[in-house]
Amino acid sequence: MRSKMAALFLLLVLVLVLLLFLQRFSSSSYRPPPHRPASHRTGPTQPGSSEGDGLQYGVMFDAGSTGTRVHVFRFRMENRGFPSLDRETFRAIKPGLSAYADDPQKCSAGIMALLDLARSVVPPSQWTRTPVVLKATAGLRLLPGDKAEQLLDRVRALFRESPFLSTEDGVSIMDGTDEGISAWITINFLTGGLQGPDRPTVGMLDLGGGSTQITFSPRHEKTIQMSPIDDIRSFQMFNRTHTVYTHRYTHRLHTQLKASVCFCVPTAGGSAERVSPCLAPGFSGSWEHADIVYILKGQKEGEPVYEACLNKVQKVLYRKLSAVPEAADIDFYAFSFYYDRAVNLQAIDEATGGTIRVSDYGQAAERVCRGPPHLQNPFLCLDLVYISVLLQELGFPAHKQLRLARTVRQVEASWALGAAFQHLEALRRD
Structure with missing residues (x-):
């Protein structure tokens, strides 16, 4: 009897010891995952990071006057912080945001469609660390402040509801000077000028109907010292400090010129008749600007169109611009009207571009102004002289x-890529 009791007691002791051992082993093998609060701001993947295999995405909205475009960039972060552009996805919709100035809610459908495109391109695992940015340009600049801000507030709300990384400063109206700097970053990234201090950079010329922009990186300290302080800007990009000269002439010289090259005779119907020294004899047509329709007429037969137009343009531009230091020494890329008018002249291929001498514009102006009317573009003579x-x-x-x-x-070669780099750089610094 005693032996049975002893055996049962021993068995119970062994069971208890086994249970204690299993409990201790279990508690030492399991650790609950640490709590990680959601973060609304993260920087781009650093070189060597395993997350996303070194990939970084960026979503850039270009809200222009005629439409809204989205660029979805995929970068590969490598080579000591200098990225490579792995892929770009692009889509545009019309009209522009400014068309919804009186009813901001109506812009939602278009913005959501472009966000849906971004969601289809960016992997879900990357959504929360992919910045989404909207920069508005000419269209919203011309709206009254409150109407523009209401549109931007609507976009901010849509971005916050999206799965992407959205910040308050990620939706804004782009300053004209910043637009020029962003375009300079784009063209020099694509041409390799930003890859190291020993690589030469190129300058950028842009010409629209309302302004002209010039941006380049000075090679001589004297240029920086002699330039107005507002024309010199420095910024960090790809682990280097870049200093550029940039100036935007916002006098709307070209549009102003079209409105002033003629003698104006207002009519009872709210229109104005203008006789232009830059239009061919016998020409008759119309041009609308600032809600006024101008009836355009060319000069009388026998009048020297080229000489008269050149004289008028020189008077309008006199002392409105400053000679750019180093303009003769630096390679420049030119865009917009420079490109379009060269295509009109068949001086370059419309799809692939090319090169043109400054003198080619002047020689073409003389030829076009003295020739028959250009029916497709009656302002071609004026544009080339200008x-x-x-x-x-x-x-x-x-x-x-x-x-x-x-x-x-x-x-x-637009400002969108450069602006995306600038936003990623700002996130990295934060």
Whole structure:
């Protein structure tokens, strides 16, 4: 009897010891995952990071006057912080945001469609660390402040509801100077000028109907010292400090010129009749600007169109611009009207671009102004004279060659890519 009791007691002791051992082993093998609060701001993947295999995405909205475009960039972060552009996805919709100034809610459908495109391109695992940015340009700049801000507030709300990384400063109206700097970053990234201090950079010329922009990186300290302080900007990009000269002439010279090259005779119907020295004899047509329709007429037969137009343009531009230091020494890319008018002249291929000398614009202006009316573009004579005089006033010599391009390495040479880099750089610093 005692032996049975002893055996049962021993068995119970062994069971208890076994249970204690199992409990201790279990508690020492399991650790609950640490709590990680959601973060609304993260920087881009650093070189060598295993997350996303070194990939970083960025979503950039370009809200222009005629439409809204989205660029979805995929970068590979490598080579000591210098990224490579792995892929770009692009889509555009019309009209522009400014068309919804009286009813901001109506812009939602278009913005959501472009966000859906971004969601289909960016892997879900990358959504919360992919910044989404909207920069508005000409269209919203012209709206009254409250209407523009209401549109931007609506976009901010849509971005916050999206799965992407959204910040308050990620939706804004782009300053004209920043637009020029962003375009400079884009073109120099694509041409390799930003890859190291020993790589030469190129300058950027842009010409629209309302303004002209010039941006380049000075090679001589004297240029920086002699330039107005507001024309010199420094910024960090790809672990280097870049200093650029940038100036935007916002006098709306070109539009102003079209409105002032003629003698104005207002009519009872709210229109104005103008006789232009830059239009061919016998020409008759119309032009609308600032809600006024101008009836345009060419000069009388026998009048010297080229000489009269050149004289008028020179008077309008006189002392409006400053000669650009180093303009003769630095390679420049030119965009917008420079490109379009060279295509009109068949001086470059419309798809691939090319090069043109400054003197080519002047020679073409003389030929076009003295020739028959250009039916497709009656302002071609004026545009060419304007470009020729503008470049001379900026200090470009007649023999200077400009490179004209819409894309570089099959990527659109616009400010969007440069602005995306600037936003990623700001996130990295934060």
